[in-house]
Amino acid sequence: MLRLAALFAFLLPQVADAAVCEIQRFEDTSFTACEVRVGEDLRLFHSGPSGPLGSFNAVNAALAAEGKTLGFAMNAGMYHPNRAPVGLLIEQGSTQSDIVTAQGPGNFGLLPNGVFCIGERFSVVESRAFSATPPKCSYATQSGPMLVIDGALHPRLIPDSDSTFIRNGVGVSADGTRAVFVISNDRVNFHRFARFFRDALGLPDALYFDGKISRLYAPAVRRNDLGFAMGPMVGTVVNKD
Template sequence: MRGLIALLCILCGPANAVICTDAGDFTVCAVDPATEDLRLFHRDDNGAVYGSFSAVEADVGPLSFAMNAGMYHEDRSPVGLYLEDGIQTMRLVTNAGPGNFGMLPNGVLCITENSAHVIETLRFEAEAPNCTYATQSGPMLVVDGALHPRFLRDSTSRNFRNGVGIGADGTAYFSISNHPVTFWEMGEFFRDVLRTQNALYLDGRVSRLYAPQLGRTVNGVRMGPIVGVVAPEPMVDP
């Protein structure tokens, strides 16, 4: 019950800080991109892949929240479009392909200076939005209010999964399942509970969440791209 009440609170409006809550089947972190320092992280200034939340913190400082942010190859390079601090290191992939990433429609998480958007890939290609950070993944969980057309209500394919959706007020909801779930169940959660019109699957099985306020700080498996919020510097009395 407390998890449900906390979830209802973060749905009331844009968060003025990162708010994470355990909502039963899923844990959700709500981020207001207009006020929080939301970024993507892949390589440090020396070109080394971060690969873990602790490596990012050692470089940029404490994180309020973080999770893995898209699929990657064995060398941990991004599978699709990747843009970090205005620099593109991987191109947009528009064709269908194997695995979850290639199950069209897929999409892109686009982060600007003060907003975040989940955009279906072909729309992203046509509109060419000006993103400061971007990561492509797939499949889309929710597209313009509808579940991905290939999702099955009675699917038996279950896994730990994580994704991101954007609320009508611009809040970015990053969610990870607390037990193995189907794509249908995750899509319904983003559409019906978080009320996001567009939501994107980030990955499964390797899904990890860093949420210090919930005591979730274990790094686990090595990762590719990471999304996170750099914590504000503490106020110091003059």
């Protein structure tokens, strides 16, 4: 039986035009992959008038004023205890938090890390390259480490590592027309998680979002993970009715 990424989840009705989300198996590990194509309304969400939104339900409440709702969503980057983003965050073309290019502790500082950019096309760009020549992004979030870089795995990923968690991230096609958001349904190490993007999905660039707190909102597979309040979130926006 499929093990969900969060301890608590509840079933949702299907939403028309929601992102295509499918459960796939790779080397005895279950993953849920949600594919988004250029032209879909994909956004990053962090704060509202009262501060960080923190949950999928809060995002849906904010979108209700537009007559919209989430098609799918997941957490999209690491954050401080006050839920401020760690590293770059761009929302609606405005930089809310600056890029960090220095090596540091933890997964975020395991260079190379990267930026997921939503512009005319999707891209995952190594952070220092992004800082040197910033592409035009309507939305962007920085996280780390990179998982796949031009078809090569991050050099510090260990094949037989026993550090396993529920993990999530994003990969982008070579032409930038597709972004695939993935969450593991089973505990997985970095190496296998990266190889799922490269070897199972055929994506040449992929970025890690987080572990432990990784959660998914996906009406297409009747899933809404609950848990602690989140920082940045990414999701598609669709008509409510």
